[in-house]
Amino acid sequence: MYRLDWLEQLKLKTARVPERMQVAGVHPAVWQLGFTSMLTDISAEMVTSVLPAFLVLYLHVSPLAYGAVDGLYHGMAVALLSIAGSIVADRRRSYREVAAAGYGISAVCKLALAAAGPAWGWVATIIAIDRVGKGARVAPRDSLISLHSKRELLATSFAVHRSLDACGSLLGPLAAFLILSRLPNGYNAVWLTSFVFALLGLAILLLFVRNPSPETGGGAVHSFREMLALRENLPFRGILAGSAILGALTVSDGFIYLSLQRTSGLAPTYFPLLFSATSCGYMLFSLPAGMLADRFGMVRVLLSGYAVLIAVYLVLAFAGPLPGLIFLIPALMGLYYAGTEGILRALTSRVVPEHLRASGLAALTTMLGFGKLFSALLFGYVWQTYHERTAMAVFAIAFACLLPFVWFILRPRNDHSLAA
Amino acid sequence: MTTPSPRKTSPALIFLILCLVSFAALGLYFFRATRQTGPANDAEQSETAPSSGPPAANPSPSPSGSEPAAGAKPADASTQPDELATPAPKRIYFRSTNVERGYGQMAYLDLPRLDAPPSLTSLSCEVLDVSISGAGICLVATRGVLTRYDAILFNPGGKTRHSIPLGGIPSRTRLNRDGTMAATTVFLTGHGYDSVDFTTETLLIDTRTGTPLVNLEEYSVSRGGKRIDAKDVNYWGVTFTPDGKRFYCTLSTNRQHYLVRADIATRTGETLRDNVECPSLSPNGKRVVYKKRIPGSRVAWRLHILDLAANVETPLPETRSVDDQLEWLDDGHVLYSLPENASTPSPGTDVWMIDVDRATPPTKFLPKAYSPSVVRQ
Structure with a gap:
């Protein structure tokens, strides 16, 4: 029925822009933010990819201390700070400034790594602050993308941004390992190069990107009460509930690749390549997925993306050690990311009023995060009590059962809001 | 035309x-x-040749005669004389952390003359251990776009006998007294931001055949008569008993760290004490030194010694936090490494020595060294 509507619109020449024009219609600010993210991701992934070896082989950190550094990654404080940052961004309409502060913090952290003492405590603190920077910038940046985009190009715009972002994740580890293969103990060279990329990313944001002009928005938020009124927004509530469910059924990448490694017997040396292959798939599939979402409906593409994730669970639950698995799974994971990550933000942007955009997007990320926390606990429990394959099968079945329900709570309201 | 362009291009x-x-x-x-x-x-290259001269110039008769020392040369360093084949009575092998000379290479010094320039070998090790015969184990990181890690088992000539791929970043390694069995601990790490918590993998390796015998996770360890069957169990820091039949190590589960004594033949073990990490058994097998977490601090440790027969634990007079698996110099002294500079980042570490029976402060034993391994006659 939905599709027929679209064909009808096509006949009446009111159908949404043809494919060729979709990418051309993406606002320059989205491209600029895309390049900011690409450079920042190169910077971040350079550090992330060499950090374990740096801690163990260079600082000689022992197992327990390593666990403590790793544990700092997960923090409720980061979620709260990102919400606070988003409220500030909305109230003052200073998306660019809050995002820049976040990018700036992370850039300074890269420089601080070069000056940190050999005591691992400094490194751990710097990494924790870096995470705060990342938490603070995401929602304001996504708000900038959505506020600079036409309603009918929201998904395509996010897709352009995410594609460039994934390109950065692909290049970062490569850059780091190239440096270390030339300078075996050149961790300072890695941090400094990382800093330069972060600085250039920040420079693009500050030099080129502007806050959306006031007339496009509904003006600054006047009271906190108005923000709380977002609760009454039914489509938004649907998305929050839906994303909590989706998050709760999403198994963390770490578990998926660990499971894949055990199934396929892949040598540990090649383990990082799984992440690179996923980034590559994400980069390639992002744009087609975004364009499809703008033409055929975001919910449809979003849920197809999660259907791909269910397929991943099923393969890991039941497949034997097939040689093609190490290519198939990262490709499917790339497809899953392309169909879900940016699309969910585009979907949220469509229902949240412009003057509350950053707060709404931050709330979405927090709900997803809560969901994932729950998923990690549940998955870990089933894995420990039974078997990792059992856990994959349980999650696949649960997801398949709940997907129609998620479709139900996301679909109808959004179509109304689109019509409105 | 000129008015908007400067503002736009700037x-x-x-x-x-x-x-x-x-x-x-x-x-x-x-x-x-x-x-x-x-x-x-x-x-480094020019220094290697002369410095390896003295050991070759006064060769003591090699007791380990299974392979003729002269023939056992590393293939990639054919110009170097054979350094490892002539173990002197007391020799210390270590990883050089001197950035100006042989950084990362396995080096050694003969005990009375510790102020001499260390003799360098052609092996580059992250951590190492050498047995009486001069054969040993060296955990190697081969850096590149994809870094690979291997355990190299070398014979007394320093020539690679077996190479075993490792699943993660090398952390600890120990040999038993006769060098027939090795233990390796590596970190298995994810790569993404929200990856699973860290895990370790500790293997026992038969050094004669170069085959991994068992992953310690297959051991059955009990605590107070009850078997620990949690899946978040991690093992690290193995130290073998002098008879080679048992070993001590750290077992971690649910954020607790236990001292474990395990039996190699039956693959069973039991926990002895709480809050113990990286044990190291004295040469006579009577005492264990280890690091113990300071309550309330996540990552600061104090060194302690445990008399196994009396079950009495005593702190050592070292006030700095030491994060290392210790090495015994003799039955009364232990060696451990600390960063050479506490405030600025540097790849250098020094090896310190402390008397375990007296309240005397620690002394610097070897500058610019890491992972010391004492070879006794």
């Missing part, structure tokens, strides 16, 4: 200038960094 121009300046600065840094390592490598 951000692009600023960005371009910023790019040029930062990449020029980075290029300069790289140029200097590669030049710094360049001459150092040359110096």
Whole structure:
């Protein structure tokens, strides 16, 4: 029925822009933010990819201390700070400034790594602050993308941004390992190069990107009460509930690749390549997925993306050690990311009023995060009590059962809001 | 036409200038960094030849005669005389952390003359251990776009006998007294931001065949008569008993760290004490030194010694936090490494010595060294 509507619109020449024009219609600010993210991701992934070896082989950190550094990654404080940052961004309409502060913090952290003492405590603190920077910038940046985009190009715009972002994740580890293969103990060279990329990313944001002009928005938020009124927004509530469910059924990448490694017997040396292959798939599939979402409906593409994730669970639950698995799974994971990550933000942007955009997007990320926390606990429990394959099968079945329900709570309201 | 253009082009121009300046600065840094390592490598090469002279010049008769020492040369260092084949009575092998000379290479010193320049070997090790015969184990990181890690088992001539791929970043390794069995601990790490918590993998390896015998996770360890069957169990820091039939190690589960004594034949073990990490058994097998977490602090440790027969634990007079698996010099002294500089980052570490029976402060034993391994006759 939905599709027929679209064909009808096509006949009446009111159908949404043809494919060729979709990418051309993406606002320059989205491209600029895309390049900011690409450079920042190169910077971040350079550090992330060499950090374990740096801690163990260079600082000689022992197992327990390593666990403590790793544990700092997960923090409720980061979620709260990102919400606070988003409220500030909305109230003052200073998306660019809050995002820049976040990018700036992370850039300074890269420089601080070069000056940190050999005591691992400094490194751990710097990494924790870096995470705060990342938490603070995401929602304001996504708000900038959505506020600079036409309603009918929201998904395509996010897709352009995410594609460039994934390109950065692909290049970062490569850059780091190239440096270390030339300078075996050149961790300072890695941090400094990382800093330069972060600085250039920040420079693009500050030099080129502007806050959306006031007339496009509904003006600054006047009271906190108005923000709380977002609760009454039914489509938004649907998305929050839906994303909590989706998050709760999403198994963390770490578990998926660990499971894949055990199934396929892949040598540990090649383990990082799984992440690179996923980034590559994400980069390639992002744009087609975004364009499809703008033409055929975001919910449809979003849920197809999660259907791909269910397929991943099923393969890991039941497949034997097939040689093609190490290519198939990262490709499917790339497809899953392309169909879900940016699309969910585009979907949220469509229902949240412009003057509350950053707060709404931050709330979405927090709900997803809560969901994932729950998923990690549940998955870990089933894995420990039974078997990792059992856990994959349980999650696949649960997801398949709940997907129609998620479709139900996301679909109808959004179509109304689109019509409105 | 001219009025809008300066305002429009200026951000692009600023960005371009910023790019040029930062990449020029980075290029300069790289140029200097590669030049710094360049001459150092040359110096290292020229120093290697003479410094390996003395051990070759006064060879003591090699007791380990299974392989003729002269023939056992590393293939990639054919110019070097054979350094490992002539173990002197008391020798200390270690990883050199001297950035000016042989950084990362296995080096050794003969005990009375510790102030002499260390003799370098051709092996590059992250951690190492050497047995009485001069054969040993060296955990190697081969860096590249994909870094690979291997355990190299070398014979008394320093020649690689077996190479075993490792699943993660090397952390600890120990041999039993006769060198027939080795233990290795590596970190298995994810790569993404929200990956699973850290895990370790500790293997026992048969050094004669070069085959991994068992992953310690297959051991059945009990605590107070009850078997620990949690799946978040991690093992690290193995130390073998003098008879080679048992070992001590750390077992971690649910954020607790236990001292475990395990039996190799039955693959069983039991926990002995709480809050113990990286045990090291004295040569006579009577005492264990280990690091113990300070309550309330997540990552600061104090060294302690445990008399196994009396079950009495005593702190050692070292006030700094030591994060290492200790090595016994003799039955009364232990060695451990600390960063050479506590405030600035540097790859250098020093080996310190402390008397376990007296309240005397620690002394610096070997500068610019890590992972010491004492070879006794």
